[in-house]
């Protein structure tokens with residue numbers, strides 16, 4: 282069961298109850314006053330929260346977000362959480378991400394490679410509460426394990442695993458099992474759930490740092 286902080290609400294948009302955060306709109310999402318709809322169809326973390334996975338959020342978390350792209354999901358995270366470091370290695374979406382950060386003084390975009398945490402360890406604080414990861418790259422488990430260095434003990438990992446980024450031909454369940462096995466080097470898995478129908482061949486994982 283998901284524990285939602287005050288900064289995330291369930292509200293009605295177009296006759297459907299959906300998640301929402303308070304902040305400047307980013308991707309043309311529907312709004313209701315200062316609340317903006319968090320579109321689970323465009324956000325794996327949104328889908329994980331909407332499906333009621335075993336996630337525990339308080340709203341004052343320090344966050345490291347890996348794979349921020351243009352800021353669709355990390356904008357919602359920065360709306361409800363504390364300092365949010367957003368790592369993205371592609372220069373193209375970084376321009377959009379900088380615009381998103383303009384309206385959020387707790388969002389810090391970093392043009393860095395998530396496979397090389399040593400290149401941003403001088404900027405990102407230590408003892409963070411939450412690692413959110415959505416990087417379309419091979420070696421998703423080792424990225425999460427290598428970045429555990431920024432987390433306090435017992436903090437949370439919210440991970441979306443994309444099967445095809447590991448192996449386009451393998452059965453997704455086999456890929457998910459192997460990534461989850463590798464994660465246990467640094468984390469205890471609390472919950473795992475496929476993200477269909479909104480995100481094909483993706484697994485949502487909730488874990489705690491050991």
Ligand SMILES: C[S@@+](CC[C@H](N)C(=O)[O-])C[C@H]1O[C@@H](n2cnc3c(N)ncnc32)[C@H](O)[C@@H]1O
Nearest residue numbers: 348350353354369370371394395415416417418
């Ligand atoms: C599926 S998109 C992320 C979407 C985003 N999380 C959202 O929901 O708004 C995956 C992103 O991971 C980025 N990425 C892939 N490998 C990376 C790496 N090694 N370091 C940083 N970013 C990476 C890609 O450039 C891409 O923007």
